Amino acid sequence: MDPNNQSKLRLSRVSHQYPGASGEPLVVLKDISLDIANGEFVTIVGGSGSGKTTLLRIVDRLIPPSSGQVLIDGKVVERPGGQISFVFQQDCLMPWRRVLGNATYGLDLRGVAKSDAQERARKYLDLVGLSGFERYYPHQLSGGMRQRVNLARALAVEPDILLMDEPFAALDAQTRELMQIELLRIWKQTGKTILFVTHQLDEAVFLADRVVALSARPGSIREVLDIDIPRPRDIEIKRTTHFQDYVSRLWHLIEADVRRSFRAETAAEA
Ligand SMILES: Nc1ncnc2c1ncn2[C@@H]1O[C@H](COP(=O)(O)OP(=O)(O)OP(=O)(O)O)[C@@H](O)[C@H]1O
Numbered sequence: 001m002d003p004n005n006q007s008k009l010r011l012s013r014v015s016h017q018y019p020g021a022s023g024e025p026l027v028v029l030k031d032i033s034l035d036i037a038n039g040e041f042v043t044i045v046g047g048s049g050s051g052k053t054t055l056l057r058i059v060d061r062l063i064p065p066s067s068g069q070v071l072i073d074g075k076v077v078e079r080p081g082g083q084i085s086f087v088f089q090q091d092c093l094m095p096w097r098r099v100l101g102n103a104t105y106g107l108d109l110r111g112v113a114k115s116d117a118q119e120r121a122r123k124y125l126d127l128v129g130l131s132g133f134e135r136y137y138p139h140q141l142s143g144g145m146r147q148r149v150n151l152a153r154a155l156a157v158e159p160d161i162l163l164m165d166e167p168f169a170a171l172d173a174q175t176r177e178l179m180q181i182e183l184l185r186i187w188k189q190t191g192k193t194i195l196f197v198t199h200q201l202d203e204a205v206f207l208a209d210r211v212v213a214l215s216a217r218p219g220s221i222r223e224v225l226d227i228d229i230p231r232p233r234d235i236e237i238k239r240t241t242h243f244q245d246y247v248s249r250l251w252h253l254i255e256a257d258v259r260r261s262f263r264a265e266t267a268a269e270a
């Protein structure tokens with residue numbers, strides 16, 4: 001990145017520890033420093049428990065880091081408010097609200113007048129391909145459609161930064177691929193800065209300008225991989241050796257950590 005260009009989002013030596021079950025601190029993130037440019041798409045991979053969700057929650061100010069700083073446009077922001085939206089793995093839709101009511105939810109919380117909120121929600125429902133479904137209830141939608149509503153709700157508050165925590169993990173393989181294409185289209189149209197967590201390495205490579213590989217707990221940055229694949233990207237590129245080389249490089253980077261955290265989790269369950 002050009003050093004004269006101010007980062008949209010800067011993580012500066014972010015570390016975090018939780019109070020462990022028996023009182024001793026559990027260190028989950030260690031010394032994470034990362035600069036993300038305006039409009040950049042960065043994905044994060046790492047084994048289960050490496051602190052990916054914790055990192056996104058820190059960026060969203062849901063929890064303060066134990067040490068280090070998060071800067072947006074060069075400033076420490078106490079409450080990011082409308083600058084950041086979070087898209088969770090579960091769609092979190094309210095079953096009693098229609099699609100339109102779910103899409104306006106973030107705007108309702110911010111006190112936006114009903115007609116303005118609805119107008120904006122309709123614009124983003126249209127962007128995610130759900131025009132005509134405004135009056136449906138969540139139970140009348142497929143999983144992919146519900147995640148689109150979720151995305152429309154996050155976009156409706158017009159944030160600069162989208163944080164996405166395994167948003168497609170609950171979808172079947174084909175829907176997931178379609179949603180990846182859709183997300184790239186929406187990203188291109190809106191110019192958002194995206195920080196996206198996934199366990200699926202081919203998803204991480206396909207979407208990203210850069211992939212951040214985290215070590216096992218405490219999560220630290222093992223490597224940041226630049227993805228030099230031209231855009232627009234088509235699903236077909238996933239079959240190329242150039243693409244597969246990135247996926248295997250990533251797997252080699254995190255394999256030992258993933259196996260270690262898998263063994264730790266299965267031992268804890270026994
Ligand atoms: N509120 C909390 N209190 C105490 N420990 C927590 C809390 N939240 C998470 N942890 C612990 O912190 C570690 C990191 O959790 P986190 O959810 O950030 O990992 P993750 O990388 O998102 O994992 P996964 O891939 O399974 O979603 C885990 O060991 C978890 O048990």
Ligand SMILES: [Mg+2]
Pocket residue numbers: 052053054165
């Ligand atoms: Mg997580």
